[in-house]
Amino acid sequence: MSARTRPITTIAGTRPFAFSEAALTECRTIMSRYPEGKSKSALIPILHIAQAENDGWLSVNAMDAVAQVMGLQHIEVYEVASFYSMFNLHPVGTYVLDVCRTTPCMLRGSDDLIAHLEKKLGVHCGETTTDGMFTLKGVECLGSCGTAPMLQCGAQFHEDLTIDKADALIEQLRARNSRTNYTDK
């Protein structure tokens, strides 16, 4: 997880966002698990729901809807969403590849892995392939240091990576071409 360097997307030009009824019910269920006045603790799971309902990223409209549902100031939502790398503040591809680049992964070759993926996909970290299939990101420790190097795609960890394993993963994801990887469930 890491602090962001890019500004959040402005509201202009982004499409309106509204939670589905099912998502709203889920949000309320999650908030009800916390004591009165402490429902802000539900912010991260609710941001995941908003992200899943907005094609894998959090527009200002989506974050504002989260603030409204939770009764929070907009800035309280922005500051959390902009801190954690699992939240995307810009449109993303079908698959988001979060490659860990913190020291244990770096010592086990994450720099080479990222360089290989950048070349293979024709993008730099933070960019999306022209076909909209992959977004490549370099992120900080994802808590799987014992199986470094690793990357996360959706809810799945891909560990003990080699260049060959990364290539096989890319081909497997291309063949699947499913937009279900945003959800953390």
Ligand code: FES
């Ligand atoms: S350093 Fe990569 S998972 Fe911890």
